[in-house]
Amino acid sequence: MISPEPPSGRFDGARHLFAVRVYFEDTDLSGVVYHANYLRWFERARSDMLRLIGIEQRAAHDAGEGAYAVTDMGLRYHRPARLDDVVLIESRVEAVTPATCRLLQQAFRGTELLCAATVRVAFVAPSGRARRQPPAWLAAIQSVHEPVTADGAGHALKGPA
Amino acid sequence: MISPEPPSGRFDGARHLFAVRVYFEDTDLSGVVYHANYLRWFERARSDMLRLIGIEQRAAHDAGEGAYAVTDMGLRYHRPARLDDVVLIESRVEAVTPATCRLLQQAFRGTELLCAATVRVAFVAPSGRARRQPPAWLAAIQSVHEPVTADGAGHALKGPA
Amino acid sequence: MISPEPPSGRFDGARHLFAVRVYFEDTDLSGVVYHANYLRWFERARSDMLRLIGIEQRAAHDAGEGAYAVTDMGLRYHRPARLDDVVLIESRVEAVTPATCRLLQQAFRGTELLCAATVRVAFVAPSGRARRQPPAWLAAIQSVHEPVTADGAGHALKGPA
Amino acid sequence: MISPEPPSGRFDGARHLFAVRVYFEDTDLSGVVYHANYLRWFERARSDMLRLIGIEQRAAHDAGEGAYAVTDMGLRYHRPARLDDVVLIESRVEAVTPATCRLLQQAFRGTELLCAATVRVAFVAPSGRARRQPPAWLAAIQSVHEPVTADGAGHALKGPA
Numbered sequence: 070m071i072s073p074e075p076p077s078g079r080f081d082g083a084r085h086l087f088a089v090r091v092y093f094e095d096t097d098l099s100g101v102v103y104h105a106n107y108l109r110w111f112e113r114a115r116s117d118m119l120r121l122i123g124i125e126q127r128a129a130h131d132a133g134e135g136a137y138a139v140t141d142m143g144l145r146y147h148r149p150a151r152l153d154d155v156v157l158i159e160s161r162v163e164a165v166t167p168a169t170c171r172l173l174q175q176a177f178r179g180t181e182l183l184c185a186a187t188v189r190v191a192f193v194a195p196s197g198r199a200r201r202q203p204p205a206w207l208a209a210i211q212s213v214h215e216p217v218t219a220d221g222a223g224h225a226l227k228g229p230a
Numbered sequence: 231m232i233s234p235e236p237p238s239g240r241f242d243g244a245r246h247l248f249a250v251r252v253y254f255e256d257t258d259l260s261g262v263v264y265h266a267n268y269l270r271w272f273e274r275a276r277s278d279m280l281r282l283i284g285i286e287q288r289a290a291h292d293a294g295e296g297a298y299a300v301t302d303m304g305l306r307y308h309r310p311a312r313l314d315d316v317v318l319i320e321s322r323v324e325a326v327t328p329a330t331c332r333l334l335q336q337a338f339r340g341t342e343l344l345c346a347a348t349v350r351v352a353f354v355a356p357s358g359r360a361r362r363q364p365p366a367w368l369a370a371i372q373s374v375h376e377p378v379t380a381d382g383a384g385h386a387l388k389g390p391a
Numbered sequence: 392m393i394s395p396e397p398p399s400g401r402f403d404g405a406r407h408l409f410a411v412r413v414y415f416e417d418t419d420l421s422g423v424v425y426h427a428n429y430l431r432w433f434e435r436a437r438s439d440m441l442r443l444i445g446i447e448q449r450a451a452h453d454a455g456e457g458a459y460a461v462t463d464m465g466l467r468y469h470r471p472a473r474l475d476d477v478v479l480i481e482s483r484v485e486a487v488t489p490a491t492c493r494l495l496q497q498a499f500r501g502t503e504l505l506c507a508a509t510v511r512v513a514f515v516a517p518s519g520r521a522r523r524q525p526p527a528w529l530a531a532i533q534s535v536h537e538p539v540t541a542d543g544a545g546h547a548l549k550g551p552a
Numbered sequence: 553m554i555s556p557e558p559p560s561g562r563f564d565g566a567r568h569l570f571a572v573r574v575y576f577e578d579t580d581l582s583g584v585v586y587h588a589n590y591l592r593w594f595e596r597a598r599s600d601m602l603r604l605i606g607i608e609q610r611a612a613h614d615a616g617e618g619a620y621a622v623t624d625m626g627l628r629y630h631r632p633a634r635l636d637d638v639v640l641i642e643s644r645v646e647a648v649t650p651a652t653c654r655l656l657q658q659a660f661r662g663t664e665l666l667c668a669a670t671v672r673v674a675f676v677a678p679s680g681r682a683r684r685q686p687p688a689w690l691a692a693i694q695s696v697h698e699p700v701t702a703d704g705a706g707h708a709l710k711g712p713a
């Protein structure tokens with residue numbers, strides 16, 4: 070007997086894909102997913118992305134080095150998600166600086182865009198102060214940083230393959 | 231013996247003020263409030279604001295009329311909140327249309343700004359389609375709509391009195 | 392202008408009373424409060440109780456002394472709570488040992504019992520190991536420990552005054 | 553390019569197995585998983601179990617037939633879970649009546665038992681009243697109901713293979 074796998078995403082080129090399913094915990098009495106819960110899904114996807122490129126957040130926390138913290142976020146809700154829906158979270162690194170990263174994260178049900186977010190995170194020391202990312206982390210993230218091309222404005226609106 | 235009061239905010243002119251306290255449930259292992267949990271506080275404050283101006287969300291839901299849904303949100307995180315902190319949520323209605331409202335919501339600890347959000351909500355039928363707000367709701371919200379003045383860009387950064 | 396108060400409970404003899412209101416975040420698509428969210432309310436009430444008897448959880452955490460952790464919990468759900476309901480959480484310390492406390496916590500809407508829980512917490516060091524409670528904490532908790540009397544089996548079912 | 557799979561459990565005989573991973577959202581400032589969040593994991597596992605045996609909760613909700621509601625729960629927390637841990641939720645149906653089911657649900661990290669719960673759910677109409685389960689649901693659940701055998705008291709404590 071092989072145990073079931075925990076949730077795990079994968080990269081398709083520089084795009085990170087991660088699937089979630091909607092449970093009762095995610096919904097509210099309006100019958101659809103509560104708006105704040107997309108942020109939990111996006112965080113799961115970011116953590117999975119970091120894990121896949123070799124960044125160990127727990128080790129960094131335990132060593133007192135620091136962690137990423139969200140500093141800015143812009144969200145647009147397009148369509149609601151409902152119980153049992155399978156939602157695919159697509160994440161792309163859009164910009165990297167020594168201390169910060171900016172990601173585009175989008176939630177799709179099939180080809181329908183449900184929610185799009187631009188998220189900026191900064192590396193912060195346990196004291197709460199912003200600091201440079203560990204060099205190995207910066208290198209790992211740059212390896213999946215896809216420069217926006219001339220026709221890049223449109224790529225965000227394409228659904229997953 | 232008089233029972234303790236449930237959380238209740240109040241208006242100071244057109245500003246709605248609502249206080250929360252940070253509990254274990256709000257924090258994560260980084261030791262500060264998890265970023266998504268500000269959205270829960272902002273929703274509590276909006277619901278309290280609606281209640282105070284006479285809008286009964288539950289009755290509207292039960293009658294199948296509809297509810298507000300968040301359509302857009304912009305957030306900036308300035309400083310972290312920690313266990314036991316008292317956080318004051320200040321909410322202002324910045325713009326009203328027949329179907330939507332835009333609010334500025336800010337979380338303060340004393341005079342320190344922790345998080346600022348611009349939130350747009352739309353009234354939606356149970357089917358999920360946007361529709362005009364009930365006339366009584368529109369009137370109630372316009373009664374606390376504070377037009378942004380010439381020097382309005384600055385008011386968002388003032389702390390609560 | 393006086394700011395609104397954050398949620399605060401009070402003691403009525405040895406009973407601690409704490410009021411919450413039901414928001415969208417608390418509900419699920421069945422239209423009532425999601426069962427796990429009572430645990431968040433009970434934790435808020437326990438934290439408020441500790442605060443009122445002078446126990447500073449954050450200082451203990453920051454000093455690396457430890458914190459209470461739930462070790463056992465029994466819950467019975469009697470009636471559902473709905474949006475906008477005011478729910479009163481009544482908490483009593485039922486038993487105290489050098490390392491643990493057992494509480495009875497009940498959620499009422501008016502005189503209706505919604506949910507009753509027996510919760511046992513243990514004091515644990517940051518390492519995760521159980522240890523004796525700080526003497527000052529033990530003394531504070533014993534000051535609100537109401538020994539169960541001969542007719543005590545019934546007291547749990549009385550509603551708040 | 554094949555999209556990643558959403559979380560999905562599987563049956564090993566009558567045992568249902570479902571894996572989760574610990575994210576920041578699950579933890580609190582004590583550095584481990586917040587106690588109430590195990591209930592969310594257990595609910596995900598129950599919903600996945602129902603899905604695998606052909607029970608469509610969303611269709612039943614949409615048709616106004618009803619849903620399962622938790623009526624009783626007993627929990628024992630043995631060891632804490634930490635960020636990035638893979639946690640396996642093992643669920644067994646222990647008892648079935650026309651209107652209720654009782655499950656044993658246990659969370660393991662490898663062979664270590666983290667948390668064990670006995671959960672009783674009842675089928676309730678949208679009105680909130682308990683009612684008999686739909687016959688097809690009852691039959692589906694009985695198909696994975698493993699009667700406790702003479703040595704059954706011990707099986708709950710065995711770790712997953």
